[in-house]
Amino acid sequence: MSIQTKKIKFRPPEKANIEVKIEDLIQCFPEGVVVFNAARQVSFVNTTITAMTGLSSAGFDLSAFRRLFHHENLTNLAIRQVFSGKKFLHILEIKLTRFWYELFLLPLHHDTTTSGAILMLRDITREKEIDKTKTEFVSLASHQLRTPLSIMKWYGDMLLSDDVGRLNAKQQRYLRAVYESNQHMVDLVNALLNVSRIEMGTFTVEATMTNVPALARDVINGLTPQISSKKLKIKTYFNPAQLALSVDQQLLRIIFQNIISNSIKYSSAGTSIHITLQKNSSDLLFTVTDQGCGIPPEQQEKVFTKLFRADNAPSASPEGTGLGLYIVKSILDTVAGKIRFESKFNSGTTFFVTLPLTGMKSSPGLQTLIPTKI
Amino acid sequence: MITNNPTILYVEDDPLLSEALTDKFTRDGFTILTAKNGEEGLATAVAQHPALILSDIIMPKMHGLEMLKQLRADPWGASVPVFILSNLSASPDIAEAKKYGVVEFIIKADFTLNEIVAKVSRLLVAS
Numbered sequence: 296m297s298i299q300t301k302k303i304k305f306r307p308p309e310k311a312n313i314e315v316k317i318e319d320l321i322q323c324f325p326e327g328v329v330v331f332n333a334a335r336q337v338s339f340v341n342t343t344i345t346a347m348t349g350l351s352s353a354g355f356d357l358s359a360f361r362r363l364f365h366h367e368n369l370t371n372l373a374i375r376q377v378f379s380g381k382k383f384l385h386i387l388e389i390k391l392t393r394f395w396y397e398l399f400l401l402p403l404h405h406d407t408t409t410s411g412a413i414l415m416l417r418d419i420t421r422e423k424e425i426d427k428t429k430t431e432f433v434s435l436a437s438h439q440l441r442t443p444l445s446i447m448k449w450y451g452d453m454l455l456s457d458d459v460g461r462l463n464a465k466q467q468r469y470l471r472a473v474y475e476s477n478q479h480m481v482d483l484v485n486a487l488l489n490v491s492r493i494e495m496g497t498f499t500v501e502a503t504m505t506n507v508p509a510l511a512r513d514v515i516n517g518l519t520p521q522i523s524s525k526k527l528k529i530k531t532y533f534n535p536a537q538l539a540l541s542v543d544q545q546l547l548r549i550i551f552q553n554i555i556s557n558s559i560k561y562s563s564a565g566t567s568i569h570i571t572l573q574k575n576s577s578d579l580l581f582t583v584t585d586q587g588c589g590i591p592p593e594q595q596e597k598v599f600t601k602l603f604r605a606d607n608a609p610s611a612s613p614e615g616t617g618l619g620l621y622i623v624k625s626i627l628d629t630v631a632g633k634i635r636f637e638s639k640f641n642s643g644t645t646f647f648v649t650l651p652l653t654g655m656k657s658s659p660g661l662q663t664l665i666p667t668k669i
Numbered sequence: 670m671i672t673n674n675p676t677i678l679y680v681e682d683d684p685l686l687s688e689a690l691t692d693k694f695t696r697d698g699f700t701i702l703t704a705k706n707g708e709e710g711l712a713t714a715v716a717q718h719p720a721l722i723l724s725d726i727i728m729p730k731m732h733g734l735e736m737l738k739q740l741r742a743d744p745w746g747a748s749v750p751v752f753i754l755s756n757l758s759a760s761p762d763i764a765e766a767k768k769y770g771v772v773e774f775i776i777k778a779d780f781t782l783n784e785i786v787a788k789v790s791r792l793l794v795a796s
Contacts, residue, residue: 449693
C-alpha cells in the first residue's frame with residue numbers, strides 16, 4: 296500500500312503587537328517589589344508589598360522599612376553597599392508579625408553606573424510551616440520508634456548480663472541476635488534523623504577551638520572493643536601531635552567515627568589500619584587506610600549516596616546503615632571540607648578528608664546532628 | 670556497686686521502662702521511688718527529697734520540663750540533680766532542659782541500664 300503525502304503550506308501567525316508596561320507586569324508579581332532611584336527615593340511600589348507591609352508608595356522609605364523589619368543584616372552599611380553597586384543583600388528569613396519573608400535588595404545598573412536598587416520580598420510563610428510540620432513529624436516518629444527500641448535494649452542487656460540468672464549458650468546466642476538487631480534499628484533511627492536534619496538544612500555548626508589530634512585519639516579509644524575483637528593493629532601518625540582548629544567537635548567526631556568504624560567493619564581480623572593527620576600549607580588532611588574488602592570498582596561512584604551499601608558490604612558487616620558516608624559528605628560539603636577515596640577490591644581502601652586550616656564557620660541552625668555514641 | 674543506698678526518684682509513664690530501671694537500680698544498691706507523670710513526680714520529689722531525679726519528658730498530665738520548671742521554684746528543688754532520660758533529641762528540647770540546670774540529657778535508646786547506673790553513681794560520688 297502506498298502512503299500519499301501532501302505538502303501543507305504553513306504560515307506563522309503575525310506577531311501580536313502587545314505593549315506591556317513593565318509596571319503593570321510587576322503589579323502582577325506575587326513578590327513584593329519596590330524600585331528605588333539612585334537617591335534612594337521610591338520610584339515604584341507594587342500592591343503586593345503594600346499588602347505585606349502596610350506601607351504605601353507615599354510612606355515608603357528605607358528607614359520605615361528598617362523600623363518594620365528587624366534583622367541584624369539589614370544595616371545602614373549593607374544598604375549603602377547595595378546603592379554603591381558593590382554588593383547585594385540577601386536575607387534568607389525575616390519576620391513581620393506571623394509572616395516570614397525572603398528579602399533581596401539588589402543594585403540596578405545602567406551601563407556602568409548604579410541607577411538605584413530593587414527590593415523584593417518573597418512570602419515563605421507556607422514553606423516555613425511545612426518545614427515545621429516535617430520537623431515535628433520526624434521528631435515525633437523517631438520518639439515513638441525509640442520507645443519500644445529502648446525497652447528491648449534495656450531488658451535485653453539485663454538478660455545478657457545475667458542480671459536475672461544465667462542463660463545457656465544457645466539462649467545467649469539467640470538473645471544476642473535479637474539485641475544486635477535492635478541496636479541496628481537504634482542506629483538507623485539516629486542516622487535517619489540526621490539525614491532529615493541535613494536535608495532540611497537545619498543543622499547547627501558551632502565551632503570552638505579543638506585539639507584535633509586529641510579528638511581523633513579519643514574516637515579511636517572509644518572504638519577499642521571493636522578493634523580488640525578483631526585483633527586489628529592500629530597505627531597512627533599525627534603531625535603535628537597537637538593542633539588546635541576551630542571546629543564543631545560533635546560534627547568532627549561524627550566524621551572521624553564514621554570513617555574509622557567503617558575501616559574496622561570492613562577489615563579482616565589481624566590486619567592493620569593506618570590513621571594519619573597531616574597539617575599542610577592550607578589544610579588539614581585526615582586519612583584512614585585499611586586492608587579490608589575494598590569497594591567494587593563499578594559501585595564506587597555510589598559510595599556517598601543515601602542507603603547505598605556495596606554488594607560485598609553486608610557479608611563483611613551486616614550492621615551498616617548505608618547512611619554514614621552520606622552524612623559525612625553532607626557535613627563536609629557544609630563546612631567547606633572535602634572527601635575522596637581510593638579503593639581496590641579485596642585489597643583495601645583509603646579515605647582522604649581535608650578541612651581548611653581556617654576551620655569550620657559557625658552557623659546557626661534549628662538542630663544539632665545526633666552524636667554517634669561511642 | 671554503690672554502697673550507701675541512695676534514694677533516686679524515677680519519673681516515667683511507660684510501665685515497662687519503669688519496671689526495668691527500678692529492677693536494675695534496686696539490684697545495684699539504690700532505693701527507687703517511682704512516679705508515672707510530672708504531677709506525681711513533683712509531689713514525690715518535694716515530699717521525699719531524693720538524692721537525684723531521673724525523668725522522662727513526654728508524659729500525661731504534666732510533662733517533664735514543666736515538672737522541672739516547678740521543681741526549680743521550690744527551695745530544695747532548686748538544686749537537686751536531675752537527669753533527663755528521654756527519646757526526644759530535638760535541640761530546642763535539650764536547650765529548654767539545660768535552661769533548668771539538668772546535669773545530663775540522655776537518649777534512652779542510646780544507653781544500656783548499666784551505663785545509666787554508672788553515670789548516676791559517678792555523679793552521686795562527685796557530689
